[in-house]
Amino acid sequence: KAMPEAAGAVAAAAVADRLHGSKEDRKLAIVLVGLPARGKTFTAVKLTRYLRWLGHETKHFNVGKYRRLKHGANQSADFFRPDNQEGIEARNEVAALAMEDMIDWMHGGGQVGIFDATNSTRKRRYMLMKMAEGNCKIIFLETICNDRNIIERNVRLKIQQSPDYADQPDYEAGLQDFLERLTNYEKVYEPVQEGSYIKMIDMVKGEGGQLQVNNISGYLPGRIVFFLVNSHLAPRPILLTRHGESLHNVRGRVGGDTVLSEDGELYSKKLANFIEKRLKNEKTATIWTSTLQRTILTATPIVGFPKIQWRALDEINSGVCDGMTYEEIKKIMPEEYESRKKDKLRYRYPRGESYLDVIQRLEPVIIELERQRAPVVVISHQAVLRALYSYFADRPLREVPDMEVTWHFDLLLLHQRCI
Template identity: 50%
Template sequence: MRQPLYSLHPRDLSPHVLAMVGLPARGKTSIARKITRYLSWLGHPTRVFNVGNYRRNLLGAHHPANFFDPQNREARRTLDEMAMAALDDLLAWLGGGGEVAIFDATNSTRARRQIVSERCRDKGYPVVFIESICGDEAIVETNVRETKLRSPDYEGVDASEAVRDFRARIAHYARAYETVTDLESSYIKIIDVGRQLMLNRIHGYVPARLVPLLMNMHVAPRPIWLTRHGESIFNQQGLLGGDADLSPHGEAYARNLAAFIRGRARELGEASGMPGEPAWIPDDVVVWTSSLRRTMQTSRPLTQRSISWRALDEIDAGVCEGMTYDEIRLKMPHVFEARSADKFRYRYPRGESYEDVIQRLDPLIIELERQRSPMLVIAHQAVLRALYAYLMDKPPHTCPSLPIPLHTVIELIPTAYGCEERRFQLGPEVQSVGEAAIAHP
């Protein structure tokens, strides 16, 4: 029986401010959103305050490049006011119980960063600057075309004109840009999307926890497929947990899954690669399973080289392992009622809660972010709910109600600001006896 994972992060975390720094099109907002998604998934209330959104909401979206010229004093005064309005809201939010606030702006001069530092310090909130530096013009060009041209700032504007204008905006910021120095504050510098990280005076839980995430972030597109194992003997009987073999339905699903992944990997690889040279082939797919038989059996028609992780094992039902939900309701009504009241935090006696599952998956998230090849994760309902919540930026407490049916492949393709999702049902729909009850407790 696994020991339950009690809290691995401090419940009394003091508020922190993370302030982004960097020229436009350096991925600051993407980094801010990824940090927010990660910390929120771990249970820390985190929020982004994007100064560009304040400008668009209060002044409208369309401003030509000369609006951002540092010599345009009137516009500069207006932009400074927008930044301070965002900072006011950020400080108020932290004062109301928030834990981590991200100030998403260029913050491109020492004078601006000094104001941010002083105002946060007056409230007792430590500040870490996260500076994104990118000298790779190919990456910058990709950021401009794939993200900035979709911005409300350029809605209805011809693409070539939008690129020209945004390049002029970058040039205005570049003339006044001052990189963060060791004398200013704590900082993390991300160079060329994780090629190099530089750290200065990094102390405390939040900044230290973010370093592995920031080291492993990248922008290489690849699909991530999530699926439960094929139907098992225990699924047929509605029993919790265990290490049962696949049923005949489950074995058929394993074969269907192998054929689907081979075809889909080839299709997506050809769509994203050069003519005649796909980005990936089926042999490139990295397959992860849990350490339980039913997931490894599901992977075998596709590969003999799957990687097994104990962290992907199903939620430990403790003393309720091998029971049906009806048996728990009749024999342990106190357990049934307590879990019904809070499925996310309730820990099975001598077992785990969904909250525990998230904590044990934390190191695996870093490895997931590091991967550049297509990935197939074959695991279990509770575990996949937790992974899906992370990838799709769902509040952790919603995990127990996220639909992850048997014999279905969930395809997620990470983008700059989230994931594109598609679902594929392979073969006849199968619902186990216990699965119908899972939605109700």
């Protein structure tokens, strides 16, 4: 069966990387670098979620968790002093343990490991590079923030959220300890200048800032750079909703481009009232629909906001099955019916798409949603919303085809700031 254009391009790039890249280049370690409270873990979590959604076996390795398991969560700032040789050895030991686990995981089939720690000295990074030789390619990802207001906010969140201070009842004492820890790291911090690297400099707000890259090549590293260019930490709401019920929905038919039913029209009016109340103070919000009538008509009663039609938001292409009921497909094309039943994620309709194809064509939508700083309302279709929601909820791809997207119901997704 012919492969849709977007999926074909991705497959071709992946094959080229496998054919022309060295063995170790097929496994990728993204090694975070940066002082505390600079958004490393936030970036690691977002990147892990994005790569998993694209279908890459990706895992987040947080070295802080290894340290707490081996040495406890109540280590004071003295543990992080640059002249505390015992502390340095202990921290290098847990970093090596995490790196060994990541390499073992890669040997078991993992593709991209996100190694989350300060990794703030050349000596530490050299240790990781030696361990990676013959096993995986390392790309350093350095997060730099020079905005004192943002750093102070992140420090406060750190005290409130970090397991290191969960048993510290005195906020001010915890704050003082963390500031001392931060000073200890600042004394020995060495910016990345070696190997392949990406530097994110003052990109927290999504306005201005710089992204520097060195010695980056290949399809997947390129996708990572493109994702990071468009990412930021500013919170904003994203609302996902299915279109109002259409005439084809009433008749139980797949696909098509019919108008709304009476219930669908009623929902479009109620949705408009909801949007007006929910976003009345958000004049820069936008409404996104597919190019199909049922989403455009659902958005019609909404006034006061610009509307954008995305072909990428169209429902899954059911190919030769378009307009049929599932009972008709079962009767006329029993082999196709059974194939779809066995593997809805990978099944591709004849001359149509699979869920994996839908995910590939939705990547530009995800990138644009990540780039937006204002609220966005997405009015789309069941398969598309399943794919979008699985990204934001970090749900496994295998769950996508069976996720419930109910009629005439709004999903409110809020981009939350984390550190």
